[in-house]
Amino acid sequence: MPDGVATVATAPIVLDAIGKRFDTSSGPVQAVDSVSLTVRREEFVSLLGPSGCGKSTVLGMIGGLVTPDSGRVLLDGARCAGPSPDKVALVFQDGGLFPWRTALDNVAFGLELRGVPAAKRREIARGLLEPMGLAGFERKYPRELSGGMRQRVAIARALALDTSILLMDEPFGALDEQTRLLMGEWLVGIRRRTRKTVVFVTHSLQEAIALSDRIVVMTARPGRVKDVLDVTLPFPRDLNAPEVTELRAKLWEQVREESLKAMGSRP
Amino acid sequence: MKVLAGRIAIAVAVLALWEAVAAPLNPLFYIRPSVLPGALVAMWRVPELPPLAEHVWLTVKEIAAAYAIAVAAGLWLGFLLGLRTTVGRVYEPLLAALYAVPSVIWYPSLMLFFGLGPASKIAFGVLLGFFPVVLSVLAGVRQVPPTLVTVARSMGARPFTVFRKVMLPAMASTMVGGLRAALALAVVGVLVGEILGARAGVGYVISYAYGLMMTREYAVLAVLVGAGVLALDTAGALVEARVKRWAG
Numbered sequence: 088m089p090d091g092v093a094t095v096a097t098a099p100i101v102l103d104a105i106g107k108r109f110d111t112s113s114g115p116v117q118a119v120d121s122v123s124l125t126v127r128r129e130e131f132v133s134l135l136g137p138s139g140c141g142k143s144t145v146l147g148m149i150g151g152l153v154t155p156d157s158g159r160v161l162l163d164g165a166r167c168a169g170p171s172p173d174k175v176a177l178v179f180q181d182g183g184l185f186p187w188r189t190a191l192d193n194v195a196f197g198l199e200l201r202g203v204p205a206a207k208r209r210e211i212a213r214g215l216l217e218p219m220g221l222a223g224f225e226r227k228y229p230r231e232l233s234g235g236m237r238q239r240v241a242i243a244r245a246l247a248l249d250t251s252i253l254l255m256d257e258p259f260g261a262l263d264e265q266t267r268l269l270m271g272e273w274l275v276g277i278r279r280r281t282r283k284t285v286v287f288v289t290h291s292l293q294e295a296i297a298l299s300d301r302i303v304v305m306t307a308r309p310g311r312v313k314d315v316l317d318v319t320l321p322f323p324r325d326l327n328a329p330e331v332t333e334l335r336a337k338l339w340e341q342v343r344e345e346s347l348k349a350m351g352s353r354p
Numbered sequence: 355m356k357v358l359a360g361r362i363a364i365a366v367a368v369l370a371l372w373e374a375v376a377a378p379l380n381p382l383f384y385i386r387p388s389v390l391p392g393a394l395v396a397m398w399r400v401p402e403l404p405p406l407a408e409h410v411w412l413t414v415k416e417i418a419a420a421y422a423i424a425v426a427a428g429l430w431l432g433f434l435l436g437l438r439t440t441v442g443r444v445y446e447p448l449l450a451a452l453y454a455v456p457s458v459i460w461y462p463s464l465m466l467f468f469g470l471g472p473a474s475k476i477a478f479g480v481l482l483g484f485f486p487v488v489l490s491v492l493a494g495v496r497q498v499p500p501t502l503v504t505v506a507r508s509m510g511a512r513p514f515t516v517f518r519k520v521m522l523p524a525m526a527s528t529m530v531g532g533l534r535a536a537l538a539l540a541v542v543g544v545l546v547g548e549i550l551g552a553r554a555g556v557g558y559v560i561s562y563a564y565g566l567m568m569t570r571e572y573a574v575l576a577v578l579v580g581a582g583v584l585a586l587d588t589a590g591a592l593v594e595a596r597v598k599r600w601a602g
Contacts, residue, residue: 176509187524
């Protein structure tokens with residue numbers, strides 16, 4: 088679908104030529120350069136690219152945590168200036184759970200900020216943890232949970248905000264391969280149930296193919312959109328299907344090129 | 355249980371060794387532990403010594419005041435330097451340099467400023483207790499994981515909420531160590547101040563007994579102070595352990 092005027096007005100996320108430059112000790116670095124993208128309602132879009140290509144920066148700009156130097160971010164047609172916790176929830180790579188809070192109180196954190204009374208927010212949090220297979224772990228602290236469980240708590244915490252948009256920054260990046268695949272399957276279920284619009288940052292081809300409606304391949308720094316691929320295969324996806332193999336080969340070609348550039352440009 | 359038994363055994367062994375070594379020596383200079391309980395009882399009615407209770411109470415008040423001021427000032431400056439990065443980078447080396455100077459050299463000037471009374475003792479306690487608080491706050495601010503701050507910001511937390519709900523708990527275990535060290539140093543500051551020059555307080559009584567060569571009373575006082583400080587620090591350690599367990 089072309090990024091026409093009609094879709095821009097109604098699309099949950101519109102990135103209009105956004106760019107971001109960071110000042111580092113070795114001079115300014117253009118992290119993201121003129122990225123344009125329109126995400127449709129209830130769409131699952133993956134940002135795929137080599138490490139350091141600005142994927143997380145793009146996500147930060149959508150989440151209102153990073154201010155773009157150029158271009159603009161529109162959420163439901165309104166210009167985004169700062170975090171909008173009523174529309175957007177984020178999940179971070181290492182989970183970012185508060186170690187001094189139990190699983191339940193971690194999930195309830197966003198509701199606490201909104202001023203939801205303690206009994207009510209605990210009830211909501213309990214209701215989110217249970218279908219995630221975390222019933223009985225409500226009172227555990229993050230250090231007492233496995234990596235996969237911690238990540239599920241982090242996702243529950245984001246879901247507790249009940250936003251229409253979910254941004255995920257390599258949420259399964261720190262997990263082992265098996266857990267990662269299982270978490271992916273589980274996320275497909277969550278997504279079907281909650282009907283959210285998701286932007287998912289990853290550097291795993293497999294993960295992008297298993298989860299996405301569209302895959303945005305980004306270039307090495309400065310991060311630009313290299314290519315956008317539609318994935319039309321039905322869920323749940325058989326990762327051994329010939330179409331998947333073909334798609335993976337195509338993606339790998341592109342990502343490989345950018346990864347080589349990224350490695351070459353490393354100081 | 356085994357550890358506790360071991361500790362008691364060591365304490366008993368040390369006392370026995372002390373007794374054995376001191377027994378044949380001059381009783382004026384080498385106090386045997388076995389005479390201490392008797393000396394403690396006797397000390398309450400030694401006419402040459404000032405009555406003890408008032409002095410203990412004064413010293414406790416001085417320590418409390420010194421600790422309160424050191425903590426308040428230390429937290430204030432620590433957060434100021436920790437949260438305003440530029441200011442922090444300007445002043446931190448200065449602070450570290452000041453900390454490296456043996457604080458006792460400032461004591462004469464404190465006496466000049468604050469006189470012989472409690473104020474100069476409190477000031478010295480503050481001076482000693484202040485640095486560990488500031489430095490632990492600075493270290494604590496720096497070890498707050500940036501992701502946790504980002505998480506809270508992404509959920510719409512305002513700066514003060516981020517401070518209260520993320521930064522304070524994240525730095526609690528580092529800060530509580532500094533606060534405990536500050537308490538020990540505030541005690542040292544006040545006692546050293548009293549010993550170096552005062553008209554009242556436990557340190558003054560110690561110095562008085564020492565001046566009259568009442569070595570037995572002096573030893574009792576030293577043991578009493580030691581026991582008091584030990585009790586205080588044990589309480590501090592319990593609090594620290596609790597906070598650390600909570601803050602993970």
